[in-house]
Amino acid sequence: MSLLDVSNVSLSFGGIRAIDGVSFTVKPGEVFTIVGPNGAGKSSLFNLISRIYEPADGAIRFDGRDLLACQAHEVIELGVARTFQNIELFDHATVLDNLLIGRHSRRRTRWFEDLLFLPRVRREERAHRRQVEEVIDFLELAAYRDRMIQGLPYGVRKVVEIAQALVAEPRLLLLDEPASGLSMEETESMAWWIEDMQKDLGLTIVMVEHDMGLVSQVSDRVLAIAEGRPLAEGTPAEIRAHPEVIRAWLGGVEEA
Amino acid sequence: MDTLQLLIAGIANGCIYGLIALGFVLIYKASESVNFAQGDMMILGAFLAIALINTNQADLPFLLGLALAGLTLGVFGYLLDALLLRRVFGQPQLTMVVLTIALGFVLRFIIGAIWGHDPVGLESPVAGERLTIGALTIPLVDVVIIGATVFLVAVLWLFFARTRLGLAMQASSQNQMAAYYMGIPVKRVVSLVWAMSGVVAAIAGVLFAAKGAVEPSAGLVFGIKAFAAAVIGGLGSLPGALAGGLLIGVMEPFAGRYLPSHVAQVSPYVLMLVVLIVRPSGLFAQMKQKKV
Amino acid sequence: MKPRFKTSYDADIDRFHGRWHRAQYLILVAAALIAPWILGNYYVGELSSVLVWSLAGMGVMLLVGHTGQVSLGHAAFMAIGAFTHLALMLRGWPFLPALLAATLASGISGALLARPILRLSGIYLAIATLALGILVEDLAIVAEPVTGGVRGLVAPPIELFGFTIDRYGTPIAFYYLCLSIVVLVTLAYANLLRSPTGRAFIAVRDSEISARALGVNVTRTKTLAFALSCGITGLAGALYAHLAQAVNFESFLVIISIALLLQVIVGGLGSIHGAFFGAVVIVLLPQGIAIGRDLLADVGIRVAAYPGLDMAVFAVIIIVLMVLEPRGLYGVWLRVRTWLELFPLYRKGMFRRARSYLKTERLK
Numbered sequence: 001m002s003l004l005d006v007s008n009v010s011l012s013f014g015g016i017r018a019i020d021g022v023s024f025t026v027k028p029g030e031v032f033t034i035v036g037p038n039g040a041g042k043s044s045l046f047n048l049i050s051r052i053y054e055p056a057d058g059a060i061r062f063d064g065r066d067l068l069a070c071q072a073h074e075v076i077e078l079g080v081a082r083t084f085q086n087i088e089l090f091d092h093a094t095v096l097d098n099l100l101i102g103r104h105s106r107r108r109t110r111w112f113e114d115l116l117f118l119p120r121v122r123r124e125e126r127a128h129r130r131q132v133e134e135v136i137d138f139l140e141l142a143a144y145r146d147r148m149i150q151g152l153p154y155g156v157r158k159v160v161e162i163a164q165a166l167v168a169e170p171r172l173l174l175l176d177e178p179a180s181g182l183s184m185e186e187t188e189s190m191a192w193w194i195e196d197m198q199k200d201l202g203l204t205i206v207m208v209e210h211d212m213g214l215v216s217q218v219s220d221r222v223l224a225i226a227e228g229r230p231l232a233e234g235t236p237a238e239i240r241a242h243p244e245v246i247r248a249w250l251g252g253v254e255e256a
Numbered sequence: 257m258d259t260l261q262l263l264i265a266g267i268a269n270g271c272i273y274g275l276i277a278l279g280f281v282l283i284y285k286a287s288e289s290v291n292f293a294q295g296d297m298m299i300l301g302a303f304l305a306i307a308l309i310n311t312n313q314a315d316l317p318f319l320l321g322l323a324l325a326g327l328t329l330g331v332f333g334y335l336l337d338a339l340l341l342r343r344v345f346g347q348p349q350l351t352m353v354v355l356t357i358a359l360g361f362v363l364r365f366i367i368g369a370i371w372g373h374d375p376v377g378l379e380s381p382v383a384g385e386r387l388t389i390g391a392l393t394i395p396l397v398d399v400v401i402i403g404a405t406v407f408l409v410a411v412l413w414l415f416f417a418r419t420r421l422g423l424a425m426q427a428s429s430q431n432q433m434a435a436y437y438m439g440i441p442v443k444r445v446v447s448l449v450w451a452m453s454g455v456v457a458a459i460a461g462v463l464f465a466a467k468g469a470v471e472p473s474a475g476l477v478f479g480i481k482a483f484a485a486a487v488i489g490g491l492g493s494l495p496g497a498l499a500g501g502l503l504i505g506v507m508e509p510f511a512g513r514y515l516p517s518h519v520a521q522v523s524p525y526v527l528m529l530v531v532l533i534v535r536p537s538g539l540f541a542q543m544k545q546k547k548v
Numbered sequence: 549m550k551p552r553f554k555t556s557y558d559a560d561i562d563r564f565h566g567r568w569h570r571a572q573y574l575i576l577v578a579a580a581l582i583a584p585w586i587l588g589n590y591y592v593g594e595l596s597s598v599l600v601w602s603l604a605g606m607g608v609m610l611l612v613g614h615t616g617q618v619s620l621g622h623a624a625f626m627a628i629g630a631f632t633h634l635a636l637m638l639r640g641w642p643f644l645p646a647l648l649a650a651t652l653a654s655g656i657s658g659a660l661l662a663r664p665i666l667r668l669s670g671i672y673l674a675i676a677t678l679a680l681g682i683l684v685e686d687l688a689i690v691a692e693p694v695t696g697g698v699r700g701l702v703a704p705p706i707e708l709f710g711f712t713i714d715r716y717g718t719p720i721a722f723y724y725l726c727l728s729i730v731v732l733v734t735l736a737y738a739n740l741l742r743s744p745t746g747r748a749f750i751a752v753r754d755s756e757i758s759a760r761a762l763g764v765n766v767t768r769t770k771t772l773a774f775a776l777s778c779g780i781t782g783l784a785g786a787l788y789a790h791l792a793q794a795v796n797f798e799s800f801l802v803i804i805s806i807a808l809l810l811q812v813i814v815g816g817l818g819s820i821h822g823a824f825f826g827a828v829v830i831v832l833l834p835q836g837i838a839i840g841r842d843l844l845a846d847v848g849i850r851v852a853a854y855p856g857l858d859m860a861v862f863a864v865i866i867i868v869l870m871v872l873e874p875r876g877l878y879g880v881w882l883r884v885r886t887w888l889e890l891f892p893l894y895r896k897g898m899f900r901r902a903r904s905y906l907k908t909e910r911l912k
Contacts, residue, residue, distance in 0.1 A: 050761055052757065052760070052761075071765075072760040072761070073760050073761075073763050073764055073765045073766065074763075075761075075763075076761065076762060076763040077763055081761075081762075082761055084757075084758065084761075088755045088757055088758035088761075089755075089758070090750060090751060090754040090755060090758070091754060092750075092754060092818070093750060093754070096560070097747065097750075100747055101747045101748070101750070101751045101759075101762060101764075102762055103744075104744060104747065104748060104751070104759075104762050104763045104764050105762065105763030107744040109743065109744060109745075111740075111745040111772055111776075114739060114740055114743035114744060114745040114746070115736045115739055115740055115745070116736070116739065117563075117739040117742070117743060121743055122558075122561060124744075125557070125561045125742075125743070126557050126558070126561065128744075129557040129560070129561070130557070164762070168762065168763065289671065290671055290674075290675075340867070340871070343871050344870060344871060347874065349670050349671050350618055350670075350674075350813075351870055351874065353618075353671065353674060354809070354810065354813055354866060354870060355866070355867060355870050357806055357810065357863075358810065358862075358863035358864070358866040358867050358870075359863070359867065360863075361856070361859045361860055361862070361863035362860050362863045362864060362867075364856060364860075365854065365856045365857065365859065365860035365863075366860075368854070368855065368856055369854050373855065476803075480678065480682070480802075483675070484679070487672075487675055491671075518686050518689060518690050521686060522682065522683055522686045525679040525682045525683055526679075526683070528675070528679050529676060529679045529680070529683075532665070532668060532672060532675065532676045532679070533664045533665065533667075533668075533676070
């Protein structure tokens, strides 16, 4: 039984095929990585899954449900959370507030209850906060709780963005280049976070990543794509040795 | 005949709207924001010309007065950008909108304080003259306005298509970063665009004042209407601005003739709202979506 | 600054952070209650005016400062509120139901208009709302049965709990009426900001794409923000009708919409304080200029009364603020407060990161 089932999706931007017939399935509990040179359509795949883009063709199912029938804001309610390549946090708010916003898909109060701040709103707020604090503990963000995003180091922001996705209690986490812009040490701890999320939280993770070291370390399976088309699928070792992948990589992105 | 006469009056009016709309588009392309003081800059140009040309004022020859008014507004536009607007470069669009709205208030006040609040007309060589073709009688000033607009647009077109500076302006408006790396002094180019829009505003002001009387507060309403024209044409398109201006100019006299007065008054804005909702990028332009 | 140790999550959830914080606002309310007994009738009227414009400012702030949607047409909703309220009162409705109906009417019209125009963003939204503002000027004349046409409507005195309240007859009672409404709305506004709804507004303001990914229904959230904002502004319009005693199409010209936007920007976008600071400036500036002119006249300098001087001075303030402190007077206030709290340890450049809240629409 697969958790995420992407079958034969295509995406066009004004006549240009950005993605052309890509299929893959992700099993519960695994870390599945999509690799490929710049412009291969990796982030576009994520944007398809999170319903920012509309596919020209194909189907995407999550846990047996048709994702394409959902609107973008409903995806997270089904249990699919994501991060962004260039970090899309709310810069003028604290880490705590950012994480509380992350709980939005779990809110149960209506706006008029909020307006009056009924006792139920307070109870809910406490519950949200407890969940947020658990994630803060898990990702060791306590030191930054009340800091503004604006002044935080890049590496910390990357972790905050993951935390923001985690507080929604997703089952599937989409990580768009979690290690881009990180130092060696930060990449190392990112690998640990990913392993922890897989093992301790039982999360299924789909990741787009360039850093082959990180990919090899954490991935169960890897899909290589180039120019919007699938090249090969297999274990990290198989992908690294695959002749087509090596050919596509030459002149593309360096192997780190 | 009557329809034809209305049409020509409308086109002449539309030319002035179009020129102001052109100013909006120039600034939008250069600074990615809207200059809400464009109408007031036009009125400033008109009053300068009146002060320079009218017989009871400085009494200069018409063309000299026109050139001086244009030059002054050009310098004004350049300095405005270089001294004030450049300092908020890179800040949100709204900043610039608010700055230019505020600037409009200041200009309106200064114009009123210097020249008073009574409507004044500009004495032009063609004032009162009429052109008669068969049964058709057109004020000569309308013909001059249309001719001047055609000439100005042709000059602008040649400038953008043929000169180094024009090409640099185009490049900067399309991708400032790339233009900067290519060695184009983007900041100075932007200031020059402001200077240009100042000159265009002055010319529009002179044409406007030659047609009828102007008063300091006219800039706000006129500016908003011309702005509607720019939006209808698409804020990113110079020919679109002109077309939008003509559309509004022609629409007004006809709406005034055939529709109840309050409907006629708001017709440009209704048209603008419809265009915004149906085709927000205007009738002649395209819009992009943010990439993640 | 004393460190405050939090012992429960409620410390962060509560409206006031600690006893001193609460005391500050209690003192403020007490001062507002005592003020009319110290000031003369004229200044009580000015204070009521500040309150009404603060209310309208809060409406605009909710939309522009907290949801990031620009409006250059909010006077239109003041107009809807004012005309609905007066039309109902003149048809025999009591004050409170009419006030409520006016608030609802402007809120609902806001929600209906929101759908088509909120698809636009940034400058295009500003333009669309501007057009809306212009249209309402005209509509106020056309809809004569409701608005009284060109002559407009005269506000009847308010009958409330057995009292007759009139802006000139009983200025202090009118002031208290405005004050209680403003306090209630402010509390509700503050509630909103510390709850999921307010966080959703801010999320939409800062990154629509991220908000959507986190489960915020952006269209619904914007519509709600627009509706609440227009409702508050409409409520302010209804109170304004009593303040001005009569309203017609000229009461809500598009220039008022522009002034409202400038007001919240001067005050400081993204803070409730900003709405109040802005209202103080916009109401008291003409006073200040008149007083300044008198002072100059006393020392022998005569300044002619130029029309439009108030607006021009206000505009200059805006320009200076935009260049030097984009967070408006609230930003200035924060600096002053921090300076006082840290004295003598304040360092230069502590606020160098100060930036405005509305982000660029640049798509390249």
